[in-house]
Amino acid sequence: MALILGLESSCDDSAAALVTSDRRIVAQRVIGQNQAHAPFGGVVPEIAARAHVEVLPGLVREVLDEAGIGPGDVDAIAATAGPGLIGGVMVGLLTAKALALATARPLIAVNHLEGHALSPRLVDPDLGFPYLLLLASGGHCQLLEVRGVGDYRRLATTIDDAAGEAFDKAAKLLGLPYPGGPAIELLAREGDPRAVPLPRPLVGSGEPHFSFAGLKSAVQRAVVAGEHRPADIAASFQQAVVDCFVDRTRLALRRTDAPALVVAGGVAANASVRSALQQLAAAEGRAFSVPPGWLCTDNAAMIAWAGAERFAAGLVDGLDAPARARWPLDEGAEAVRGAGVKA
16 A cells, blocks of 8 residues: 655645555645635635745645655656646645655656546546546536546636636626636536527537637627626536536547546536436436536545556656646647637
């Protein structure tokens, strides 16, 4: 059994965790920065990076103290090395490098997206490879065939904005607090999801890619027009995203023999998204797996678990491992026409 220390600092959550290779979360801590970024309606990279510097060393001490061990008692140290806000990524990765150097323990530079991709296996021991993954977060929206640790085939990506970013923008337009996803979901419970005629970009098209820029613009027009209740706009927006997910994922499922559909990333914490995709999986004769809500948002347990999976496969890194602002899981995937750099 291996014990892995994981660090996460790719955006606005500072986190540390200890996870064993037999799926036991020994200790974990997460400190968010919502209050610091709320006045700006989104994450300010410089504020985020400074906050990571201030709190991450203390979080490491706390999880080690809870476990009653020292840094030299772990088998490896894993940290997010990208993609993400480069300042924050550097803080976590440099902290991990210092610990690895001081303790002569292996460093594992984890792709944050791989952390999300493998997170369901932390809580679902029956989930084997391969599986189709819908990865939906603030910066990414992709469909990937997960064939093994470090082995991914991208089937689809967003050609403009990610679903999580669309939730945040819609919430800001409606005067809701940051982060937007939970705020939209809460307000949508009071609204009619069919009240506002919003578009479903790319639904019915031949390729399973995503697009949310036009949907955001439609929400803006609905807000400016003032003809609908905010709750109805929120509910209609959420339903439009769900419809896009279901249509695009159905198309991808029919292009893979993977026996399971997995949903991960921050948007996977949305109950309507989870329910609709579970129904889709059942209709398509596939198993369905989604991590608990706390494991969908950014956390260090998923980074430690990805580190454990990579450690078991003999995949460790040198102290020269770079911090990356962008780092696709399928680096050989062809560029998608119209897609931005996040694809």
